[in-house]
Amino acid sequence: IVAASPYEEVMEVTIVGAGLVGCLLACFLARRGHRVILYERRDDPRERGADRGRSINLAVSARGIDALRRLGLDREVLGEAIAMPGRMMHAPDGTLTFQPYSADRGHAIHSIGRADLNRRLLDAATALPGVEVRFGHRLTGLDPRTGDLEFDSGATTVRARVVIGADGARSAVRATLQALPGTDFSQEYLDYGYKELSIPARDGAFAMEPGALHIWPRGRSMMIALPNPDRSFTCTLFWPHDQLAALDDPRRISAHFAEHYADACDLMPDLVPAYQANPVGHLVTVRCSPWHVTTAAMTVGLVGDAAHAIVPFYGQGANCGFQDCVELDRCLDETGDDFPRALELFERRKADTDVIARLALDNFVEMRDKVGSRLFLAGKRAEHALERLLPGRYVSQYELVSFTTTPYAEIERRVARRRRLVAAAGAAVLAMGVTAGLARAARRR
Ligand code: FAD
Known part of the structure; x- marks a missing residue:
């Protein structure tokens, strides 16, 4: 129902943020017959290139695939993905060691281009009746007492009854909840940042084994690389901020990579200009409680990174956000699509997201420090042997996180x-x- 200016009376559901989780949630809600309006601050990514500075690709595993499957999108998305059944460790002397992720050789995580996935999810959402996306709308204010939302685009004001913030780690919707008494909030930045670099295709072929997530564990620093369908690899270097900044001239950059990442350095013709041009990303864990508020005028809830941003070291942020959509869909089933009650019920998921936030932080130490050690690799081999010996009775933590939908808690x-x-x-x-x-x-x- 559209009312006369200056207010637009929006019935049904308003989602702020048409990123990965906002688009997927729109699909779930539209499938339930709701009208959904997504407000996105950026322009339509289907009409322009990807943003620099966000991770170019990401690993999607069982939780993400399960959510996509429920909407019939899994085959299409996986069709573009590259399976990575294990890690390939690069020792400082160039020795390679492959370590499978699972005792089951059929299990793999999948490297997917973030921008392509976002475009596909936008296509899927907008193909459904009742879904509309308004690009170029950055939320600047939300008043839970009135239900008014303000956007920076031409001073638009919208009134909404149900608003879901899927607007990422620096969520403007969450900022509204934070301002209310009774809301707990914390954000914890690592002193590490990350920089993306690239290993292009060589003579039209992958320059390294494509069926693996490559890791260069170096104690205080770590680099990883995921394959892309164009046969390039996107590398992400994780390092304390001061060290990233200290490589401030071409000579230092080349010398550092030649010393610590020699085999990768040989495959990076654009290393120096890319290092100098690419921005440094930040790594944050966000905790917020509750994730929802209901007033006489409206109900506001949070999903995805807006509710629980985590560091990327378990490859679970988007997977967890996709599982949020499945869980919220379940809560709507349980409450007969009563959004205030469903969002209240959805708070039970916090126990799970708190756990994956902790596991993701722990995994950083494992990835940058331990994966290179013989003892660690022997432990993993023993773990896989136990899994084969006691199928279903001994299942490793990694297996449960990445290859099942078992609640994290x-x-x-x-x-x-x-x-x-x-x-x-x-x-x-x-x-x-x-x-x-x-x-x-x-x-x-
Ligand atoms: P976002 O992707 O941040 O989307 C939020 C959307 O909201 C954006 O489109 C943004 O433009 C929009 N928005 C923001 N503010 C406003 C506003 N005020 N008004 C309107 N719109 C707004 N996860 C994995 O599962 N596997 C991985 O391998 C993985 N690797 C990662 C590597 C790195 C380096 C990083 C940083 C993250 C990684 N993640 C990974 C995590 C994953 O990227 C996030 O968990 C995921 O993108 C969260 O999706 P989201 O939709 O909640 O938020």
Whole structure:
């Protein structure tokens, strides 16, 4: 229902942010028969190139694929993706070691271009009846008492009953909730930043093995590379901000890469100009509670990075945001599409997103420090052997996170239970050894 100016009375659902999660949520809501209007600050990405500075590609795994499958989009998206069944570790001397992610050789994470995925999801959403996207609309204000939303484009004011913020880690919708009494909020920046670089195709072919996520673990720093359909690789260098900034002239850049990333350096003809031109990205964990508020005028909720931005080291941010859409859809089922109640119910997901935020931070240490060590690789081999020996009874944490849709909090409980059992078994074996030793000593006396 459209009212006379200056207000546009929007019934049904307003989503702020037409990124990955906003578009996918629009598909789920439209499928339920709702009218959805998405407001996006950028111009239509289908009519212009990708933004610099955001990750160019990302790894999609079971949770993301499950959400896409529910909308019949999985085949189309995976058709453009490159399967990565394991990690390829690059030692400083150039030695390569492949470590499969799973005991099941059929399991892989998938490298997908972020911009292509966003375009596909926009196409999917706008093909559904009742979905409209208004580009070039940056939300600048939201008043929960009146339901008014303000945008910077021509001072447009819109009135809405249900608003969902899918506007990313620096969410303007969340800023409104933060201002209300009773909202907890924290953001934790790593002192690490990241810079994207590129390894182009060589003679029309991939310059490295495409079926792997490449890692150069170097202790304080780490570089990863994911393959792209055009046979290039996008590399991401993670390093403390001051160190990234200290490489401030071509000589230093070349010398550093020649020393620490020699094999990659040989494959990067544009290393110096790319390093100098590409922006440094920030890595933040956002925690906010509650994710919703209901007033007499409106209900506001948050999904995706707006609710729970996490660091990228488990490759789960978008996967987790996609799973949010599945969970919110379930909450709407349970409440008969009563949005205030559904968004209240959706808060149960916070237990899961808190866990993946922690696991993602822990995984950074594993990726930059441990994956290169023989002990770590032997541990992974032993873990996969156990998985084959006890199928379904021993499942590694990585397997549960990346290749199942098991709630993250349940994974944490399961892994903690297993560690307690292993510790108890170890303590029992030790105690038996000590008792036997003491008995032998007593007999000798
Ligand atoms: P976003 O993608 O940030 O989209 C938000 C949208 O809202 C944007 O379109 C933005 O323009 C719009 N917007 C913002 N503010 C406003 C406003 N005021 N008004 C209107 N519109 C607005 N995840 C994975 O699953 N796997 C990976 O391998 C992976 N790798 C990553 C690597 C890096 C280096 C980084 C930084 C992240 C990675 N992620 C990965 C995380 C993933 O990118 C995010 O979790 C995901 O993009 C979140 O989607 P979103 O739609 O919630 O937010």
